[in-house]
Amino acid sequence: MPGPVIAITMGDPSGIGPEIVVKALAHPEVYAMCRPIVIGDAVRLQEAAAIVGMHPVIHTIARPAEAVDACGTIDCIDLKAVPPGHPFGQMLAASGEAAYRYIAKAAELCRTGETDAICTAPLNKEALHAAGHKFPGHTELLAHLTGTPEVSMMLVGPKLRVIHVTTHIGLVDAVAKIEPGLVERVIARGHATLVAAGIREPRMGVCAINPHAGESGLFGHGEEEAKIVPAVAACRARGWSVEGPLPGDTLFFRAYRGDFDLVVAMYHDQGHIPIKVMGLESGVNITVGLPVIRTSVDHGTAFDIAGRGIADEGSMIEALRQAADLAVRR
Known part of the structure; x- marks a missing residue:
């Protein structure tokens, strides 16, 4: 039986999100437990892949059903939210707007049943606010997008x-x-x-x-x-x-x-x-109380190292594992 379809949001495109997504999706174990689809920007993923020294095929799709689901190919719903060469390591309103669009699209796909869970790369709260979206973070934003009056944050470590x-x-x-x-x-x-x-x-x-x-x-x-x-x-x-x-x-x-x-x-x-x-690479953030499953890395955008190819993908892999497990149990 194929695994659950997980919508991975790319996070703030000026942060380490694109890099950790590319690095996580280079692990065959991810495809053994789920069918990952990135909601983001295809060009940004290509730029991130070059930074980390990888050469995946970036396969742009319109709907999750078009995914090829194979390690070595990254299926991406391309929102074209940032231009080529968009800066890394900076707080930018354009990046905050892009991060908002990624999560809004992921929530829509979960509501329509085209995906089974959401796994988020980090966004920057200041950039989100600069773009006009006055939410403290992913948790509150997803509550708003799904019409949920109250949710809770759960952190899970080993x-x-x-x-x-x-x-x-x-x-x-x-x-x-x-x-x-x-x-x-x-x-x-x-x-x-x-x-x-x-x-x-x-x-x-x-x-x-x-x-x-x-x-x-x-x-x-x-x-x-x-x-x-x-x-x-x-x-x-x-x-x-x-x-x-x-x-x-x-x-x-x-x-x-x-x-x-x-x-x-x-x-x-x-x-x-x-x-x-206990270690940023091992923690996972789960939003509890939503009508959709959402997990996330337990770290921020790390602007100080963004674009350098050294960000650790461990928390992203664990977040995908938790999302897949919760989706299967649901």
């Missing part, structure tokens, strides 16, 4: 999974936004995702906001008791294995050694730092 209650907002704003209903919904989305991935009874640990989980009121202003404890109690009432709020420093250690299948982080850096310490 020995750790983390879902976030808040993401791309300042720390003070994050604390203000956290409330029991939101925490409960995030735990529920995490639980559903793990069950769908084959973990029948997920064990979930919930981070506190303050150091030492507030130390019985010594730190903070009672945020744990007011914002997190009611949500944990509600989830336990559903029969789920949920523990917390727990101090983040010890919770992540326990999760890494295997005590939990999922950590629920309260804010961006609380969840991102432990995953990224």
Whole structure:
């Protein structure tokens, strides 16, 4: 049986996205697990291939059904969003517009059933904003494009999974936004995702906001008791294995050694730092709650090395693996 069709968005064309896409699609193992189709620019892929010293055939297609699906050939729906010789390593509004067009096309193909999942190369938030698309990132943009009122970000590493209650907002704003209903919904989305991935009874640990989980009121202003404890109690009432709020420093250690299948982080850096310490090449970002499957690399556009051919494709390969696995299970 052929594998699921994965729409790979090229990301910001001035970043490392084109390079890691070309390098990832040089691995035969990718074609053994899925049928990859790049949504991007054929000329940019050719330029990236030359930079990394590879010589794939760039096969332009209009619809996914036209793909040849063979290692050595990159099937590309060519949106012609940037001209030949477009700069690498720069924040440009034109690149932000291109990245927007790639993801919008991928979402459309998933909605029509022509593809089974989306796997995204990184975009640059500043470039996206400069192009007039005021979204904090892929997660919020895809929620908008699919008409989804609320989604969550889940990061997956080799020995750790983390879902976030808040993401791309300042720390003070994050604390203000956290409330029991939101925490409960995030735990529920995490639980559903793990069950769908084959973990029948997920064990979930919930981070506190303050150091030492507030130390019985010594730190903070009672945020744990007011914002997190009611949500944990509600989830336990559903029969789920949920523990917390727990101090983040010890919770992540326990999760890494295997005590939990999922950590629920309260804010961006609380969840991102432990995953990224384990290695940017191994982390994958999954958007939870969308009507479509979306995975992504767990790193940015890396303008400082873009166009040099040295970007690592490991996270892209792992993101494709996760997308294919979720699509098969769905």
